[in-house]
Amino acid sequence: MNRILLVEDQREFQKIVAQVLDDSDTVVEIAASVEVAKAMLQKNHYELIVLDITLPDQDGISFYADLQTQTALKETPVIFLTGSESTTNKIAAFSLGAEDYVVKPFNHQEFKARVQAKLRKAKKRSGVAEEAKIEPFHFRLASQRVFTIADATEFLLTPKEFKLLYCLASHPDRVYSREELLQEVWGSIVGGRTIDTTIYSLRKKLGPLAQVIEAVPSIGYRYIGLNKNKRVG
Amino acid sequence: MIPLFSIEILMKLRSNLGVPFSFIEELVQIYFKDSPALVDAIEKHIEDMNFESLIRSAHSLKSSSAALGGLRLAEHCREIEMTNPSEVCWPVLKAKALVVRDLFEKTCDELKDAQFRLKKSA
Numbered sequence: 001m002n003r004i005l006l007v008e009d010q011r012e013f014q015k016i017v018a019q020v021l022d023d024s025d026t027v028v029e030i031a032a033s034v035e036v037a038k039a040m041l042q043k044n045h046y047e048l049i050v051l052d053i054t055l056p057d058q059d060g061i062s063f064y065a066d067l068q069t070q071t072a073l074k075e076t077p078v079i080f081l082t083g084s085e086s087t088t089n090k091i092a093a094f095s096l097g098a099e100d101y102v103v104k105p106f107n108h109q110e111f112k113a114r115v116q117a118k119l120r121k122a123k124k125r126s127g128v129a130e131e132a133k134i135e136p137f138h139f140r141l142a143s144q145r146v147f148t149i150a151d152a153t154e155f156l157l158t159p160k161e162f163k164l165l166y167c168l169a170s171h172p173d174r175v176y177s178r179e180e181l182l183q184e185v186w187g188s189i190v191g192g193r194t195i196d197t198t199i200y201s202l203r204k205k206l207g208p209l210a211q212v213i214e215a216v217p218s219i220g221y222r223y224i225g226l227n228k229n230k231r232v233g
Numbered sequence: 234m235i236p237l238f239s240i241e242i243l244m245k246l247r248s249n250l251g252v253p254f255s256f257i258e259e260l261v262q263i264y265f266k267d268s269p270a271l272v273d274a275i276e277k278h279i280e281d282m283n284f285e286s287l288i289r290s291a292h293s294l295k296s297s298s299a300a301l302g303g304l305r306l307a308e309h310c311r312e313i314e315m316t317n318p319s320e321v322c323w324p325v326l327k328a329k330a331l332v333v334r335d336l337f338e339k340t341c342d343e344l345k346d347a348q349f350r351l352k353k354s355a
Binding site: 009010011012013015016019020054084104105107108109 | 252256301
């Protein structure tokens with residue numbers, strides 16, 4: 001079930017938007033002011049926020065800027081639904097990261113399609129970004145933490161070590177060249193020894209599980225998991 | 234000249250949303266209940282020379298009027314909303330507020346008439 005927070009003070013639009021978006025998969029909850037919206041956001045999780053700009057206690061743009069400073073809320077997609085055609089507002093909204101900006105009066109079907117597209121996108125994003133279990137590890141991607149699946153022992157990895165392990169583990173048996181790994185993890189080709197140094201420290205931290213990463217002579221590394229018999233080539 | 238009122242907007246609203254006539258009636262009742270305070274607020278903010286609040290009230294009245302077919306009133310509110318803050322002429326705004334009240338009353342009459350016509354055809 002998708003929960004949408006509609007921040008809108010005009011009762012006609014509260015009713016119209018709720019009618020447009022409410023269906024068997026979506027429930028719309030209404031806040032008539034920024035103060036009420038803040039309280040609702042503290043208590044509940046919403047998949048999406050539909051935000052007006054002209055509100056009684058604070059303008060929607062500055063409220064959205066406040067949301068962007070809060071880690072727990074900055075990923076929540078926001079669609080502005082406003083009577084303001086001001087280019088300045090549009091630029092401000094998109095610069096802050098708004099997903100969309102819809103001007104009233106609006107086409108209801110189009111608005112619903114836009115909202116549904118953003119919900120799908122957000123779901124896909126969070127599905128990819130939450131966690132992954134790749135034997136013998138449990139990766140928590142948002143917080144970049146890794147544990148053993150068996151007994152939840154945590155490995156204290158640096159961000160680069162985490163990325164490197166996750167990159168290799170995501171494609172078991174694939175041989176990565178050093179250049180490929182540098183590109184994937186560092187985003188650029190840095191010093192030639194960087195990969196080997198990071199692999200060394202990563203393996204040290206993994207202790208007995210270090211065997212999951214195998215060096216491929218003259219090329220680079222691959223992830224073989226715990227079952228070495230699985231190896232190909 | 235922009236028409237005073239468009240019943241087609243109400244009809245389109247109803248068919249787009251796929252709602253019964255009672256839904257439109259409720260929207261119109263909300264408008265009758267909430268909008269007079271916005272018209273009063275526009276006059277008061279002009280008296281108080283409170284530009285920011287004036288713009289906010291004009292903006293709200295513009296949106297709700299346009300949504301229910303009150304096109305000329307919406308356009309007039311838009312003109313107030315677009316006033317350049319560095320060129321505010323309060324006597325001109327005061328005159329515009331008189332027009333807002335007149336257009337608001339006419340829009341309400343049109344809405345009552347539209348309700349009657351839509352109910353009859355429903």
